[in-house]
Amino acid sequence: MLSNRASNISPSITLGISAKVKELKSKGQAIINLSIGEPDFLTPDKVKAEGIRAIKENITKYDAASGSLKVKEAVCQKLKRENGLDYTPDQIVVSNGAKHAITNGLLATINPGDEVLIPVPxxxxxxxMVGLVGGVPVLVQTKKENGFKVTLEDIEPHLNEKTKMIILTNPSNPTGNVFSREELENLCTNLVEKNILILADEIYEKVIYDEEFVSIASLSEEIYDKTILINGLSKSASMTGWRMxxxxxxxxxAKAIGSIQSHLTTHPSTITMAASVVALNDxxxxxxxxVKTYKERRDYIESFFKDWGRLDIIPPKGAFYVFIDIGPLAEKIKADSLSLQVCDDMIELHKTAFVPGIGFGQDDFIRLSYAASMEDIKEGLKRFKTYVENVLED
Ligand SMILES: Cc1ncc(COP(=O)(O)O)c(C=O)c1O
Known part of the structure; x- marks a missing residue:
């Protein structure tokens, strides 16, 4: 009954963990949830007010499939003001979340058998997503000593005439690392010379602490032409449920992406698009x-690991994740998947949820999300420390 496409797809591991946390909570268990991939803040009031205004004023009919002109103009203004990028509304397609924008971008560029480089983690x-559109995901292992930031050296062994695209995430989920301008310039200039497209997922752009954020398309004209810039409001404006x-x-x-979207979903909700204009501008x-609150949490977690001194983390510079090296536990825990076992133990024994690194292709790490209260972070880390000390002393 199922298509090959559907048979080959695996469910999202992060959404699976959220479901498990919900299930345990519904049974009355108090779970500390450090696995969440969404901001623990409310959508700003003025954005909500604009959504309500849109409903009251009957902005509830079809609009242009690629998005309302107003929201596309607001996106162009944002890209100019914050990233120094020149785009016109006919270069923008507004979709139902960044996930949808990425899938549209892949549908518009990837032929069956085309290879897409995906740095691990x-x-x-x-x-x-790449598999769904008929492409071949080529996993490129990166190095812990580089903070898992992909380099040309990592990529070179994987290049061949089928290589069509690379996906770069900056800041990174799951590592929280951020590329410098120099690193991006070196990488992207070389890739574009080889005629490789860049899908630049910049959804965590705003959640960045001490570093400068550099939008890949701003690096040069050649790179601009070959880049599919992806962004949205889920993380920056705490609008995950609005789907923008x-x-x-x-x-x-853009024309091809717009046509694809016109047949699949038309545009996001007109209410979301109206509210997004305010979120983008104001x-x-x-x-x-x-971001200030995330930074306080990030600083606390960094010093916790430094003071403890047992496990390494990738120094978190952006997004709201910390990638924790659980490699030292491998000698004590014998399991098919180290990270799954550690996360299972943490949830079953210590009522604290993390995401296993295996979901990101990196089984010797787990991901902590600090889109959670400081109180939960402190208690969750305390429990994690107890668990790790017990395992290592066994
Ligand atoms: C790197 C990255 N890209 C895209 C998305 C999807 O964002 P949206 O909710 O806007 O579809 C996420 C969400 O977790 C993400 O972490």
């Missing part, structure tokens, strides 16, 4: 406050 959905993402590309690609203060 990767965000869970990329390999599945977008792509910015050259005009040929939410700097709210975003700054969120």
């Amino acid at each position: 990767y965000w869970v959905s990329y390999p599945e 993402g977008y792509s910015a590309t050259n005009k040929t690609l 939410c700097e203060e709210d975003v700054n406050l969120m």
Whole structure:
């Protein structure tokens, strides 16, 4: 009954963990959830008010399939103001979240058999998305000593005439690392010379602490032309449930992406698009406050691991994740998947949820999300420390 496509797909491991946490909570268990991939802040009030206004004023009918002109203009203004990028509305397609924008971008560019480079550790959905559109995900292992930032050296053995695209995530989910301008320039200039497209997932752009954020398309004209810039409001404006993402590309690609979207979903909800105009133009203060709070949590977690001194982490520079090296536990825990076992133990024995690194292709790590209260972070880390000390002393 199922297509090959459907038979080959695996469910999202992160959503699976959320379901398990919900199930345990519904049985009355108090779970500390450090596995969540969404901001623990509310959507800003003025964004919500604009959504309500849109409903009241009957902005509830079809609009242009690639998104309302107003929201595409607001995206262009944002890209100019914050990233120094020149785009016109006919280069923007507004979609139902960044996930949808990425899938549209892949559908518009990938032929069956085309290879797409995906640096490991990767965000869970990329390999599945590439497979769904008939492409071949080529997993490129990166090195812990580089903070898992992919380099040309990592990529070179995988290049061949079928290589069509690379997916770069900056800041990274799951590692929280951020590329420098120099690293991006070196990498992207070389890739584009080899005629490789870049899908630049910049959804965590705003959640960044001490580093400068560099949008890949701003590096050069050649790179701009070959980049599918992906961004959205799920993380930056705490709008995960509204479903607002977008792509910015050259005009040929934008036209193709718009046509694809026109047959699949038309546009995101008109209410979301209206509210997004406010989120794009007028939410700097709210975003700054969120980032300040994330930074306090990040600082606490960094010093916790430093003081403890037992396990390494990738120094977190952006997004709201910490990637923890559980490699030292491998001698004591014999399991098919180390990270799954550790996460299972943590949830069963210590009522604390993390995401196993195996979901990101990196089984000797687990991911902690600090989109959680400081109180939960402190208690969750305390429990994790107890668990690790017990395992190592066994
Ligand atoms: C790297 C990355 N890209 C894209 C997305 C999807 O964002 P959206 O909810 O806007 O579809 C996520 C969500 O977790 C993500 O972590």
